[in-house]
Amino acid sequence: MSYLYHNDKRLMSIYAFFRRRPRIENPKVIMTLLVRDEIDIIERHLRYHTGSGIDGLIVTDHQSQDGTREILEQYRKTGAILELIDEPSPAYDQVAWVHRMIERARDHYGADYCINSDADEFWYAKGGSLRSELVRSRVSKIKCPSYNMLPPAEGGFWTATDCVQRGIPKRFPLDGFNVLFHKPTHKVIHRTQGYCRITPGNHGVGMADDISERSRTIRLYHYNIRSREQFKRKMLQGGAAMEANINSGEKEGSHWRHFYRGYQAGLIDFDEEFDKVIGRRQLAELRRLGCVVTDPTMRDIFATL
Numbered sequence: 001m002s003y004l005y006h007n008d009k010r011l012m013s014i015y016a017f018f019r020r021r022p023r024i025e026n027p028k029v030i031m032t033l034l035v036r037d038e039i040d041i042i043e044r045h046l047r048y049h050t051g052s053g054i055d056g057l058i059v060t061d062h063q064s065q066d067g068t069r070e071i072l073e074q075y076r077k078t079g080a081i082l083e084l085i086d087e088p089s090p091a092y093d094q095v096a097w098v099h100r101m102i103e104r105a106r107d108h109y110g111a112d113y114c115i116n117s118d119a120d121e122f123w124y125a126k127g128g129s130l131r132s133e134l135v136r137s138r139v140s141k142i143k144c145p146s147y148n149m150l151p152p153a154e155g156g157f158w159t160a161t162d163c164v165q166r167g168i169p170k171r172f173p174l175d176g177f178n179v180l181f182h183k184p185t186h187k188v189i190h191r192t193q194g195y196c197r198i199t200p201g202n203h204g205v206g207m208a209d210d211i212s213e214r215s216r217t218i219r220l221y222h223y224n225i226r227s228r229e230q231f232k233r234k235m236l237q238g239g240a241a242m243e244a245n246i247n248s249g250e251k252e253g254s255h256w257r258h259f260y261r262g263y264q265a266g267l268i269d270f271d272e273e274f275d276k277v278i279g280r281r282q283l284a285e286l287r288r289l290g291c292v293v294t295d296p297t298m299r300d301i302f303a304t305l
Contacts, residue, residue, distance in 0.1 A: 020138035020211060021191070027112035029054045029131050030082070031123075032101035034094060036062040036237065038119035039071070040230060041223065044158060045119050046075050047305050053129030054115065056082040058101045062241075063088065082109055092241030092253070098198045106192035115189050116202040120224055121146070122298055126217040133217050134189065141190040141205055141212045146220040148180045150278055150292065157226040158302035163295035168286070176276025179255050180225060181291060187220055188212075200252050221298045225278060232270040235259035 031054050035042060049057070059081050061069055075081045083104060087097055098116050105111035113134055115123060123144070125133045134142075150162035167183030168174055174181060187202050194208035225231050239260020242253040250257070262268035279286055286292040 021140065023135060023138055024112050025135065027131060027134050028110055029113045029115065029134060030105040030109055030111040031057045031115045031117055032098055032105060033057050033059045033117050033119065034062065034097055034101075035059065035064060035068055035072070035119045037064050037066045037233065038068050039066040040226060041157065042068050042071050042119050044302065044305060045117075045122065046071070046080065048122055048301070049117075050075075050080045052123065052125065053131035055111075055131075056080060056109070058083045058085070058105055058109070060085045060087050060097050060101060062092070062097075063090075090241065091245035092238070092248070093245055094202075095198055095200055098202065102192065102195060102198060106195065111192050113189055113191055114195075116187070116198060118202075120222060120226070121187070122221045122223070124219050124221060124297060124301075130189075130218065133215070137213070139211045139213045140194055140207045140209055141188045142215050142218070143186040143188055143212060144215045144218045144220055146185050146187050146222050147295075148184070148222050148224055149298070150180060150283075151223075151226050153280075157223045159299055160223070161294050161296045161299050162283070162292050163221070164291060165293045165295075166289075166291045168291055169289065172289070174279070175282065176273055176279075177255060177258055179277050181279060181286070186214070189215075189218070221295075225274075228271060228274045231274050231277065235270075236263060239263075 031049060038045075046057070057080065059072055061072055061084065072081060072084055076084045085101070102114050102116070105114050115130065117123065123130060127133060148164040149157070149160045150164065151157055152160045152162070164181055164184065168178070168181045185203060188205050190205045190207065196206035196208065198205050235256055236259070238253055238256035242248055242256050243260065259268060259273065263270070275281065283292065
């Protein structure tokens with residue numbers, strides 16, 4: 001059985017090799033961005049990515065009321081944001097909204113590649129340019145590892161250096177709901193030719209073919225939790241929006257639902273939950289286990305922006 005399994009994998013690899021696509025010498029790369037009330041991070045996100053080798057962004061703003069919309073409008077006027085879509089729906093429907101942006105990027109702006117991002121995700125290319133890395137690719141989708149960054153004890157999120165490199169062991173007694181310490185996931189960059197449908201969370205994409213590769217040169221730094229105030233707002237806003245979407249499954253946005261329902265039932269104190277979620281009392285042990293490592297990559301980049 002083992003011999004047949006490995007033989008099948010070898011045949012699949014050979015098959016994938018010969019199905020590879022031609023390289024695109026000067027690809028047009030557009031980032032899609034879905035945001036809501038991201039005033040603490042949105043300008044750094046835009047400033048960083050407009051200098052990272054993309055041709056522009058298509059942005060959907062989901063009812064921002066904290067000044068995010070005004071910053072987006074500034075970048076639209078400079079041309080960095082190619083199109084700004086206002087989404088009025090109270091329900092959260094990420095798949096439909098990102099799908100809409102991908103189709104606009106492909107059909108209206110001639111994108112060869114789409115990078116589907118959230119405001120708290122920073123796409124890092126080893127060589128400095130995302131486009132330069134994509135020139136080398138001969139597949140339809142590229143899986144890029146995503147690493148959670150822990151908020152620093154003092155200072156803004158941009159000073160963080162604690163990076164979740166591995167998931168916690170199964171028997172580790174984590175105090176809180178596991179938002180940050182799961183096994184690192186991946187997000188996808190994909191070609192627009194052959195695109196069918198994005199999956200929830202932008203973790204996967206349906207393509208006419210399924211030829212993919214794991215990137216060794218592109219990775220994401222994810223600043224999901226940045227402060228007590230932002231944590232509470234994000235969980236309550238996200239939970240309410242997920243509950244309003246009657247077509248979403250229970251697993252979609254499960255952490256948002258957990259905190260939203262717990263708060264509504266009077267069972268959650270967000271100050272206590274914040275300390276638990278970021279592992280503040282367990283950080284030394286998480287470092288010893290190799291789950292959390294020091295990575296100053298983005299801190300050093302932010303210092304130059």
